[in-house]
Every structure is written in C-alpha cells, then in structure tokens.
Amino acid sequence: MSHQTRKDPAGAKLGMxxxxxxxxxxxxxLFLLYGVxxxxxxxxxxxxxxxxxxxxxxxxxxxxxxxSLLAAMAVTAIQRSGRRLVLxxxxxxxxxxxxxxxxKYLEWSDEIGHGIYPGSPRLAxxxxxxxxxxxxxxxxxxxxxxxxLIGGTLLAVVAARVGRGTIHAGDFAWLENGALYWHxxxxxxxxxxxxxxxxx
Amino acid sequence: MKPTDQTMTxxxxxxxxxxxxxxxxxxxxxxxKRIGLLYFFSVFGxxxxxxxxxxxxxxxxxxxxxxxxxxxxxxxxxTVHGVVMVFLFIIPGFQGSFGNLIMPIQxxxxxxxxxxxxxxxxxxxxxxAAIILxxxxxxxxxxxxxxxxxxxxxxxxxxNVSLAVFGVFVVGFSSIATGVNFVxxxxxxxxxGMTWGRLPLFVWSLYATAWVQIxxxxxxxxxxxxxxxxxLLGTGLFDPGRGGDPLMYQHxxxxxxxxxxxxxxxxxxxxxxxxxPVFARKPVFGYKMIAFSSLAIAAAGSLVWGHHMFTSxxxxxxxxxxxxxxxxxxxxxxxKVFNWVSTLYKGSISLEAPMLFSLSFIFLFSIGGLTGxxxxxxxxxxxxxDTQFVVGHFHYVIFGGSGFAFFAAMHYWLPKFYGRRYAExxxxxxxxxxxxxxxxxxxxxxxxxxxxxxxxxxxxxPEFAPLNLVSTxxxxxxASGLVLLLVxxxxxxxxxxxxxxxxxxxATLEWSIPTPPPTENxxxxxxxxxxxxxxRGAGIP
Numbered sequence: 177m178s179h180q181t182r183k184d185p186a187g188a189k190l191g192m193x194x195x196x197x198x199x200x201x202x203x204x205x206l207f208l209l210y211g212v213x214x215x216x217x218x219x220x221x222x223x224x225x226x227x228x229x230x231x232x233x234x235x236x237x238x239x240x241x242x243x244s245l246l247a248a249m250a251v252t253a254i255q256r257s258g259r260r261l262v263l264x265x266x267x268x269x270x271x272x273x274x275x276x277x278x279x280k281y282l283e284w285s286d287e288i289g290h291g292i293y294p295g296s297p298r299l300a301x302x303x304x305x306x307x308x309x310x311x312x313x314x315x316x317x318x319x320x321x322x323x324x325l326i327g328g329t330l331l332a333v334v335a336a337r338v339g340r341g342t343i344h345a346g347d348f349a350w351l352e353n354g355a356l357y358w359h360x361x362x363x364x365x366x367x368x369x370x371x372x373x374x375x376x
Numbered sequence: 377m378k379p380t381d382q383t384m385t386x387x388x389x390x391x392x393x394x395x396x397x398x399x400x401x402x403x404x405x406x407x408x409k410r411i412g413l414l415y416f417f418s419v420f421g422x423x424x425x426x427x428x429x430x431x432x433x434x435x436x437x438x439x440x441x442x443x444x445x446x447x448x449x450x451x452x453x454x455t456v457h458g459v460v461m462v463f464l465f466i467i468p469g470f471q472g473s474f475g476n477l478i479m480p481i482q483x484x485x486x487x488x489x490x491x492x493x494x495x496x497x498x499x500x501x502x503x504x505a506a507i508i509l510x511x512x513x514x515x516x517x518x519x520x521x522x523x524x525x526x527x528x529x530x531x532x533x534x535x536n537v538s539l540a541v542f543g544v545f546v547v548g549f550s551s552i553a554t555g556v557n558f559v560x561x562x563x564x565x566x567x568x569g570m571t572w573g574r575l576p577l578f579v580w581s582l583y584a585t586a587w588v589q590i591x592x593x594x595x596x597x598x599x600x601x602x603x604x605x606x607x608l609l610g611t612g613l614f615d616p617g618r619g620g621d622p623l624m625y626q627h628x629x630x631x632x633x634x635x636x637x638x639x640x641x642x643x644x645x646x647x648x649x650x651x652x653p654v655f656a657r658k659p660v661f662g663y664k665m666i667a668f669s670s671l672a673i674a675a676a677g678s679l680v681w682g683h684h685m686f687t688s689x690x691x692x693x694x695x696x697x698x699x700x701x702x703x704x705x706x707x708x709x710x711x712k713v714f715n716w717v718s719t720l721y722k723g724s725i726s727l728e729a730p731m732l733f734s735l736s737f738i739f740l741f742s743i744g745g746l747t748g749x750x751x752x753x754x755x756x757x758x759x760x761x762d763t764q765f766v767v768g769h770f771h772y773v774i775f776g777g778s779g780f781a782f783f784a785a786m787h788y789w790l791p792k793f794y795g796r797r798y799a800e801x802x803x804x805x806x807x808x809x810x811x812x813x814x815x816x817x818x819x820x821x822x823x824x825x826x827x828x829x830x831x832x833x834x835x836x837x838p839e840f841a842p843l844n845l846v847s848t849x850x851x852x853x854x855a856s857g858l859v860l861l862l863v864x865x866x867x868x869x870x871x872x873x874x875x876x877x878x879x880x881x882x883a884t885l886e887w888s889i890p891t892p893p894p895t896e897n898x899x900x901x902x903x904x905x906x907x908x909x910x911x912r913g914a915g916i917p
Contacts, residue, residue: 184489184564186564187489187560187563187564187565188490190559190560190563190564191489191490191493191556191557191560194555194556194559194560194590195552195556197590197591198552198556198590198591198593198594199594200594201591201592201594201595201598202594202595202597202598203598204594204595204598205594205595205598205599205602205628205631206598208628209613209624209628212621212624213619213621216621217619294605294609294610294611294612295609295610295611295612300618303619304612304618304619304620305619307612307618307619308612308613308618308619308620311605311609311611311612311613312613314609314611315601315602315605315611315613319601
C-alpha cells in the first residue's frame, strides 16, 4: 500500500504516554481494592505483611531501579555515543528484568511451599482478612511480573533493531517508548514494595 | 438533491488504489477508510445477531409461561444479547466505523496517527469477538449471568463465563488502542488552519469519547481479570464467605461501565450535531457550548457509577453524592438538546432520511434522558430499580439514541464512500416503521416497570400479559422497518443514483474531496479558512 505517514516522534511519545495512563488505571483497580480491604482488615493485613520476605523485596527494588537507570542511559547513549554502548545498556536492563523474575520465582516457591497461595487450605482455615491480603498480593505482583516479562521482551526487540540499525540517532522513538514502558514497570513496583513489604 | 458535480472515476478512489488484491487488500489495509468499512460491516453484523436474539427474547415474553424456550436458554439469551450489543456493537460501533471513516478527513489528515495500530485494533476486536462466540458453543454453554457478570454468581455458575470474559477483555484492548490513536491524531494531525475552534463537532465528540476509552477501559480490564482469577484460582476477593465484598465488584465494574454508556452516546451526539445544521441550512447554534458539553459529559459521566448501587447497600452519604452527580450530567446533555432545537428554529428544514433519524434521536434520547433522572433520584429509583422500567430507559438512550444516530450516519455518510445513494421514499417509510415500532416496544416496558414487573425474569404474573404482548408486536414492527432500511441501503449503494462531491451541501472537509475519496484523501494538504458550519465558504451550489 502506498500509504506513507511521515515520522512524528512527538506523536509517538504522546501515544505511549496515553497508553501508560491506561496501565496505571489497570493497576489502580488493584490498589483501590488494597485500600478498601486494608481499612476493613487492618489487623490481619499487618500480621500477614510482617510475614513477607523483606530481603527479596528489597533486592528486587534495587534491581529494578538499576535497570531503569540503564534504560534511561540507553536513550541518552543513542543520541550521543555509539550503537555498542546502547546494546550493552539495553542488555543490562533486560538482564536485570530476568534476575528480578528469578528472585520472584524463588520467593513464590517458598511461599507456595508454606501453603500460602490463593484458595489454599491453610489460608481457608485462617482469618478471612489474611486470605484477602495474599490473594491481592499474588494478583498484583503476578500482574506486575507479567509486565516485567512484556517490558523485557519489548526491550529485547528494541535492542535487536538497534543492532540492525533500524533504530538510530535520527529515529529512536521505539527506544524511547520502550524505556518509558520500562519506567512504568519500575514505578508500579515502587508502589507495590512499600504497600506489601514495608508499611504494614 | 442532485449530484453537484462529476463523480470521480472509480480507478482513482480508495476502492481500487491498492497494492494487494481480494480479501487481503482489506484485512491487511492500513487505510483508515478501509478499516472503517471493516469495522462497519463487523459491528453491523453483530448488531443483526443481537437483534435476532432480542426478537427471540421478546417472543418468549409474549405470553406468560413457557413460549418457545426454557429458563436456562432464556438466561443465556439475554446475557448474550447484552454482551453482543454492548461490547461488540455499540461501544466499538461509532469510533471504529464512522470515527475511522470520517474523522481523519474532517481534520484534513491523510490517515490516523498510527495506521498499523488502527488495523491491529480491528484484529483485536475480531479476535475478541471470535473468543466470545467460541464461549457460546464450548465448555458449560453460553454464560447466563447477564452482561454485567455480577459476582459471586459469575464465580460459581458452571457456564462458560471465563472464556466470554476473556473475549471482552481482548475487545477492551482494541477499544484502548482506538482511543489512544484518536487522541494522538486529533492533537497532531490537524491540517493548517484547523484550529480547535474550527474542529467539527463530530470530532469534538470523538475526542471526548477517546478520553473515556483511555481512562475507563483499563478498570474494566482489571475487573475482568479478577473474575477469571476468582473462577480459576479461587481468590475470594468478592466472595463474602472468604472475606471479600461483592459490592466492590459492582464499584469496579460500574467505574468502567457507566462511563462506557458515554462511549456509546457521545459520538452519536456528534453525528446529530453534524446532521442538524446541514439539513436546517443554518450554522449550528452554540458551537462552543456543544463542544464543551461533550467534554463535560465525559468528565461528569465518569463520576456517577454509584447510582447503579442505590439499593445494594451503600452509605446514605454515598447515595446522596452519586444522586447529585447523576443530576449534574443532565445539564450538559440538556445544553446539547436545546442547542439542536435552537439550530432548527427558523431553519430551512429539509426532511430527508438522515434528518428524520436525527429528529427521532432527539425525541427518543430526551425520553431516555428524563427517565434516567427518575432513576438518578434515589427515592424514585428504589421503586423502579431492577424493573422493566430500567430496560425501557436504557433502550431509549442506547437504541433510540445511539442506534438511531447510527442509522442517520449510515444514510448521511455511506453514499460518500460508495458514490451512490439510497432511494428516499423507502428510507422514509423505514424510518416511520422503526420510530413507531420502537415506541410501542419500549414504552410498554417503561409502563410495565412502573407497574412492578422485574427485569430479566423468565415468567411474569398474568396482569402483565397485555402490555408484554403489545411490546412484542412493537418489536416486529421495528424489525420490519429495519429490514426495509437494510434492503434499501444495500440496493442504493450497489446500483442507486450517483452522488457528487457534496450532495447535502455541507461545509465540513469530507465533502470537499472527490466521491468516493482517493486513498490519501487530499491531493494536497488542505488549508482551512472557515468554520465547519460556515456554509458561505463551502462552495455550495
């Protein structure tokens, strides 16, 4: 089809921001539930929150913030330095994402090993507030993990395109949007971490 | 009216000018006009499916007791009718079809901002629709929860709720993609001189709608995910037996689904704002207020979801606040209605099919809106809650409003893309049949509801029998009008009289380019020098 629309990086970025709003609202629904149920079951939430593995949570927070820094540096690098540095930085970002998911896997296996998962007999026997807490925890963190996976895949695709040279200093809207998405994934975690691991 | 100038040679139009051939030239096209037509035929196909289901429901309710089906089939039927009509027809309807067909041309653009995303959103829509249809024939049978999927019932029923809900989730993604695309397009791709104050009112309404799509749809997404989690994992977040609260489900569901009714009605209002001034031969009255009221409806309409829960056990304060906010929405809606009527005042009115459907829109939408206030007031709502009154009310708004605006848009804009028009007399007969049938069908429901007949019930007391029979007869009159409308349109667009560039004498940009439009819409980038309703500058014969 002879259908050429001219490149519009500002338009592409606007579209990405609009999409990121929708992601915020997607998680917003879960945070809303958290708020309502925290008000109703504050004692059970506090008890369950103290059981969480602070070590895993902290490590993952550091890892994600680092990855966000690398992604931001990649955006600057493509404008100033060579392709190789961009690839290193993107590789670092994706690697951090993988380590994050691996940590999550260890943490979840431990918890599931202790009989803590939605609908488990142990939670069914306990107070209802505890079961609500863990259901929300698994849903929120699971949805976030899915976003880490999607974001990592997206950045890997972007890296491949940088390698092939289709993303370059003259046209890097894809890289910028990929990095924006990754910052959102980071930002959502910055909310999840205190709500589930710290404040209770 | 006669064609005003030479029809373009077909070879240069978007129908022919494409690299691919056959079906691939459609389903892989990134041209907004082709995608608009794809949307049009898919949503309209689902509309017809929904109509057949609706007719079957009415036949079952024609007489007390079992008429043609059992209670389980009836429950599945009204659920599927709702899901198909809401999620597959009216929510994607305007944005997908007429939004895609018209909006880029009206702002002087060659295409939308993200043409490939546009095509992707149609694919997502079709994938979601396919999943929803699959859910009807697999698993435990079609869902029987009502289109609202209220928990805890939807968490427990053995029917195929999970798959249907997943299909709706996918369709929601498509809706978000369209919203993002439209907001970006309207911000970035307006032609030179197309200031915000010269934007056609249809574009303003699409803009407001797109924001609702962006901000509300993700809440539906997460709600649907929670239903699936409830069914597959047993999370118990809405199950009172396990500490959850079903009222929270209703909040989350209506935070989306109430704004969603504005996704359905706002573009319809935009269509009416285009058609009325053209057929009254007058600039629209109160351009700024109509544009502003679209945004006001979108904003205020996002704050009123709680009025669906007046009887569900909310605090009195919440009921008071939601009741007040619901009344607030009536203000911008009334601004629009009064401005349309003021546009008609002392106009030189030409009663052709698009105009007649628009006039019906104003009448039916007004009844729908005023009956809405009866439910918005907490005291009267308690009397009519969950009765046939509610069914009558929302069909007046959504079918009488959005549906009739859709028919008006079909008569008004499709000739532009086919280069031929329908026959006027059968169109008017179809309009008359539909308007009369519609009121017989749904006004009966309003009366039945006031008398106390609940909605969704399979059976009813004998005293409700006469009005139910009347209502069913109305549905046949309406359906016969619809058949006539379709036959006339199809015949007209295939072999009707040819139309020129500007058969209606309108001043918006889509009428300044050849009929049918060429692939890239404009031969050179247009420079806009006058407003959309400034007919003096439009070069009208």
